[in-house]
Amino acid sequence: MPTDPQSALITIQAGLAQLSTLIVSYSFSAIGAVILLVLGYLVAGLAERSIYAGLGHIHGFDETLRHFFSQVVRYAILILVVIMVLGQFGVQTASIIAAIGAAGLAIGLALQGTLQNIAAGIMLLALRPFRIGENVEVGAIAGTVEEIGLFATKLRTAEGVYILAPNSTLWNQPVRNFTRNGVRRTDVTLSIG
Template sequence: MENQATSFIVATRTALTQASALAVQYSFSILGAFVLLICGWVLAGFVSRWAFAGISRVHGIDETLARFFTNVLYYGLLILVFITVLGQFGVQTASIIAALGAAGLAIGLALQGTLQNIAAGIMLLILRPFRVGEYIETGAVTGTVKEIGLFATELRTADGLYRLAPNSTLWNTPITNFSREPSRKHQITLGVSAKSEVDDVLSTLLEIAKSNPDVEKQPAPIAYVNSLGGTISVTLEYWPRTKGWSATTREMLRKTKASLDAKGVEIS
């Protein structure tokens, strides 16, 4: 009995000694991991802010794109810190990296369409075929751009409707931007009676265009005869400023009708 008691005491002391050694060892590991997490988190935030400031100064880089790149950098650094912490506890990080790579591949295949929209969004933000506030038209989308996101672009149609277009749809089709250039050509074609003084009609059309302050002087307005016959077809080409284009063209149509009516010219 005495030998059994002695063995029990010795085993208990050994177990306590080993437990104390493990506690000391892992307490330092836990403390080191905690410090590493805090330092890594602070460093990731500092590096991401520094990267955002640097990327934002690059000409042509949109704020949305700059935030996307910095977020990727931030979470990438956090993942690196987490893997390093696991290495403190003897975890085989190579297997974790391989598992993350396989998971990333599987997620990429599952979200292939979404990744296409992200890639298209990045290209749209870099190349800037359109900007917020511009009016665009593609094969299936028409409207004023309200916001350009990484996944989709928000637009407002001419009749006031909300439209959300996937970026891949915009990127894979030709885009017509009605707002990018400072001026846009417009033409008025009308028919007048063969008895009308054609030169007088043409000079009247030119005077209307030249007297409008919202019509560009260069290229200069031109008026010409399109066709002859029972009715003479005449055309006025001019370049209104893009800003206020619709209002200018409506006003030009009104003045054209009023001026020709005042001269007794019959319009058909």
């Protein structure tokens, strides 16, 4: 520590000069980060709307899948923008990307059954082995399809019983669709005597 006033003043001036240099350099980084965030937010919204509208032009493409895919694109862009902003401030983004990858792997393993239902739901919506209002039998489950979601499908039996079946169960078994033929044969056994 300087003891005389002259050297103390020089030390304070040098410290203020360094501080002003840091403030200017970080203010440019902060302004760039804000611009990047705003542009990223706008691009993510535009990409979401474009994907949603583009998939809407495909005949028979499911509304749930349109919404799902457009949201995935939006959040992927937003995550990329946040990583770019952090990189602008000197944060090592490679470690962040590795952490996101490891977290994704851990979440994927923890939610394996749920992700299997989502994948099966996407396949059911894309390939359409049955549609809403059709009468189907899948394994021991039989009824009229009321809703096909990403996780599960809602059916109602002839007796009026509500069934919520996981999509992976419906996807992994043969589907008997009684509505698509237009004609249905019923076997009735009568005993006489």
